[in-house]
Amino acid sequence: MHSIAAMIMNHASSRKVDYADVRVIRRTTESISVRNEIPESVEVSETFGVGVRVFVDGRWGFAATDDIVHDRLDGLVERAILGAKAAAVAGGPKEHFDPPPAVTATHASFCEVDPQSVSLEEKLSMLTACTRIMGGEKSVEQCEATMDAWHEVKVFYSTLGSQIEQSSTVCGAGISAGALARGDMQVRSYPNSFRGNFARAGYEFIDAMRLDDNAAQTAAEAAALLRAPMCPDLPEADLIIGGSQLALQIHESVGHAIEFDRILGYEASFAGTSFLQPSDVGHRIYGAPIMNVTADATLPHGLGSFHYDDDGYLSVRDVIVDSGRLVGVLTSAGIAHVLDRRSNACMRAEGWNHFPIIRMTNVNLEPGEAGSLEDLIADTSHGYLLETNKSWSIDDKRLNFQFATELAVEIRDGKRGRLFRNPIYSGMTPAFWASCDAICGPSEWQLWGVTNCGKGEPMQVAQVSHGCAPARFRKQRLWGA
């Protein structure tokens, strides 16, 4: 891989380019889905390709291929240069690039048990057992258990002289029980919906989930939801939002809004823009004074963690919201200069075949002082605990959001009460974060992986994590549908 990268950098250096970098990436994935004790699909895939990015007179060009026969790679740099030269045809302002310091580095993510060292038979038998246990619950008809693992080696070289090799392993798994009756379907998932939870870790992460031990309870909750009444319609309900749902709330109403390329309009035609303006950075009140948000690519197990970004900048932990005030955004070597700042290393491409764009790192809500979830419930006279995402949507400026969760539990006089099905809550980003009056403490804080974040044209899917602990939001609109 290094020899391919070095050869392409030689090609690039011999041409008239102001800057070039290359990423050579090999990625293997394994994805297993078991439904009702039947292995529905076991997919193993491998891809090995190379993408080169050139900067010529203020314009970017990019070319990539997975047909790695060395003599054909010669044309790759030429194609990228043609792209950059073509970009000049339409005129307009030139792009900017702040070069990072050259580095030579090798880094591997933390992985205790290689997922490939666990046999497929063992994985299938564990997942099948989970669906068997869930299927034992009356009215639970659709039982799903899934597991995913992938491994990536990425070699990055640039004409500045950087030579970086990074390798990482990601694992994830989850179960879900679907209870059906009378044209209604209620799904309960563990530890999260949409294929479970994910981390940059080895198989030990999946083992620690104890999916089989949680299968019976998950199925029982699905069945209970089928019998539960519809969530009431309340214009002003106090909500305690559980960790995995709050992670997605952070993702949609903080993470995307603080992407500086969105703020500047680069994503206007696809993913959208942001309600924030460049001048808001350092000034705007984002939420309640107890709200502290970091963007931290250095956390050991985050999906948004890495050592160097695809501009070649060293990863950082940056403060985004400090005591409720917006102080930072997610930037790159291309646009950080607009704020008179250095890049905080957020450039990532989906693979060898994609042009890097600004992606979230791990955007986290730092823990508060409300103790455990049980402490927070005990502190709530009347409210609703909302758990596990079912559906999400937010407008292109990241203001008007609407989330549905798998369940709502009523809290009365500090105690858990009735269960409700089909809860939906909706609101506006600034008012929502301003209403946050309690965040649970470090004991409840954990990372939640989001694996389906879409952005860019052609669309790129990124994986990020969000660390958070359950939190309370006063007077929010809650309803059932």
Added chain:
Amino acid sequence: MVIARTVNMLHAILEQARGFDDVELLLSKGNDALTRFMNNHVHQSTEVAWRNLRIRVLLDGRSGVVETDRLDQDSLAAAIERAGEIARAQPAPETPAQLEASRPMADSTAWHETTAAAMAFDRARIVQQLGDLARPKGATFSGAISTSEKTTCIVNTRGTEAYQESTQAELNLLAQRGELSGYSYWIGGDISALPLNDLADEALSLTAAEAVLQRLEPGVYPVVLDHYAAGMMIGYLGYMGFGAKQYLEGRSFMTRRMGKRVASTRITIRDDARNPSGLSSMFDGEGVVRRPVDLIQAGVAVGVVTDSVSARALELKNSGHAFPMPNSEGPAASHLFVEPGKSTLPRMIGSIKRGIYVRKFHYVNVVDPMTSLITGMTKDGTFLIEEGKLVRPLSNLRFTQDVLGALKSCSALSSASRLVEGVYGPVHSPAMLIKKFHFTGVGEE
């Protein structure tokens, strides 16, 4: 010939993979190029050559699948061996997997030299032309224009041989002027058919008003959904319930409604992959010939699309809607056509005393597939209609609406129909007049 070379290469790999009951190979390869622009200037220009070989081996009814883009002999041998290991690791299934035997005709009209030969300079010149059209109006264009070519070839040990070359061009266009924005979109096989001026006008027309955005209270309004919004809504309907797998598992709104009235009698929806008005596709992920399927006929739920597995379970003829097998998604209606009506956009708008015009939906998601409930925002063109006229632009609105409910109150469709963005693929849709549409929030205060 390229066809013969590709097919022969796959037959050689079939030879290499002896020792299994059956083998299926699916090779896709292509070149994707895209030029992305913002405020009339290009900021991203990319070209990607890619390929993917999907190797599926069958042993005692069990499937083992490996996908790879490494096609050298050693890598192929390793991939075939791994596929065998995956098959052997699985328990014997109750219903053994089977391969289809199919020899679909290739569609000779799906490949266009104009598109395949388009260069980064050609795409950039289109951006330049767009800029020239926007500047006199004080507006800017952002978006992306892509050109791609693709080859798909499927062979298996049961005699299936399917081969298709195709090209695709796509323009996603956003006009902006102050706080107003307008959207238009085109997709087709032949870039020389791109109606650039019409698309530019269509997007710019919504940015011409001299007015500030008005905030409208959420509620139930009559709504005119332009092709783009209507097609996206139908795309989500298909995503939630037109596949036989969801139907069989009781997870589709179709499950309890087959044969029943689910929409206005004006609504007829079918999947028709070979219709040349769409992006035609002759065969599915198993190499099976795609057949047209009636889904909703004059408001009555009449069918779902199948693949080999679900067709067997339902005792229906396989309609050719498979993703590569095996998969957990099940078959998908990826070429939806909504039958047009007799009205026009101006006539529909003209018939409304007070209501809303919507160009496009954004960030739609399923809330409940059993009731066809979805939510999303309006985007790039939301206008208040009063006394039959678009009177002023509105802040984007959130809707939460069951699609079948909307289709029940559909009182007119346009005679013109367009190929617009959907979910599994583009949807050919007319504009729609919906009498009752539920808006549940507003985008900006």
